[in-house]
Amino acid sequence: MTTTTTITPSRAGQARGGADRTHDRWWAPWLFLAPALLIVAVFVLFPFVNTLALSVTDATLLKPGQFIGVDNFVRLAGDERFRTAMVNSMLYVVCVVPVMIAAPLALAALVNGTTRILGFFRTAYYLPVVMSSVIVGLIWTNLLDTRGLINQLLGWLGVINEPIGFLSDRWLTLISAMVVTVWTGLGYYMVIYLAAMANIDRSLYEAAAMDGAGPFRQFRHVTVPGVRATSALIGLFSSVSAFRVFGEVYVLTGGTGGTGGQNITVTMLIQQEGTGLQAQTGYAGAISMVMFVLLGGLLAAQLWFQNRGGDK
């Protein structure tokens, strides 16, 4: 493949295979690749190697730091903030993922159809997906505030006497953020389920209907098994994105991560430790490596899954 023949019209018309066809200059592919390769190598692969290197030093923003072996990781093990962040991010995965697998599927089954009104519902459900976590966070802050709509409604209905501290109580804040995440993500996974449902053989539904199965049993015995691979993929994908949560929690807690950092997530911890003038970039690098180890495997599984099931 190192021939440098110039681009000449090949004779005879029957150029088949490699023998007689025009050769491109050997460097042509590299010109095509250059911009992408440059950006990805410089801004993804190099920082990754650098993060690995940082994680074993005591570097700060202002000094490069010395090699300290696994000291950062030992320190992590005893760090209260790190433990809180891990608990919060893990809880996020445990609570959000099952909802993200189940609810969008039900929603997809309900909006699946060709009528205009169903198309309208599909579009409406998808809308929150295109909104940034900051906007969504602000909208929900107005709803969840002690004087917000939800407390107003509950007070008016006489359910509560005192406003509920949705954004101050440790667990309620976390749950509120999860609700916001689900609210934003439902439409996204719904569309993915719709695509998977389009591939289910119609005759299965007809056969089920013939056997007297109503819509619920058709859903349970045809739709659910028919999208099983997609469910698994969504499980992997939403696990990764739930663990990475940042914007919703950041905005709902006003950027602080809650009183005493009680609602901090792993991404927030990386941001807090690794930026600012007091940044401990080495220590932040160690937290980053933990995150990579936890998520890299899930991302790899997702990729493998995607290549195996369709996507041709």
Next chain:
Amino acid sequence: MTRAQRAGRYLVLTGFFLLLAGPLLWQLSLSVKGPGDDLYAQPPQIIPSDPTLDNYTGVLDRVPVLSYVWNSGLVALIVVGGNVAGATLAGYALARLRFRFRGLVTGLFVVALLVPIEAIIIAQFLLVRSTGLADTLLGVALPTAVGALNVLLMRNAFQSIPNELEEAARIDGAGVWQRFRHICAPQVRGVMTVVAVFSFVGAWNDFLWPLIVLSGEENYTLTLGLNRLRGTFVSDPRLIAAGTIIALVPILAVFALLQRYFFRGLQAGGIKG
């Protein structure tokens, strides 16, 4: 489906609609409530009794929202341009040109996919800072100017073009650039649009990276500016509401215009972060 089942279906659909659209409608309502409205009335009032657009002018006067929009637009422009051009070029080479190390290069893009952005963001910041791009819009845009995922999406798209098409052009003497430009690229316009749409949304909505890179307020992108709204108008939800509605208009316009590409992107490209 029986009548009762049909009714039940639309009832649930409407319920979800209220759950998803309700918060937006409440925000819209807040944004046009005037000083004569009791924000905390019981029962809550969705229709303002003293409607006004003052909140909008108020936000625009006190916070440079339009400059935030401009900055976000610039970042999005670089990211969309970079991704469409860079990913299309690289995708073509990976799918249709034969060269040494092709497998290795493809592997590099796959490896890049496996790295969660949060796990390298501090090192990215150190890099951007050392090149003097900290606190610049170019610094915000560059790291996502070509996404590995988009490269692989374009590669898949180019792979699905039948060989005969390009082979015929090759026999006629078309060079690699001509084959790319006139034969192959026109076949994958749909996927290019998908890449453009998702790059735009990603750049427009990104929060963590601009938060880390930008410090000067004159460079704030829209998400950073909005985040500041909360601190500035903490006592007046009406102004926050007006600010978020202004911020929503551009992205909703893009969504309305290019809706089918949003859906097609998820369906064709599989899951995209």
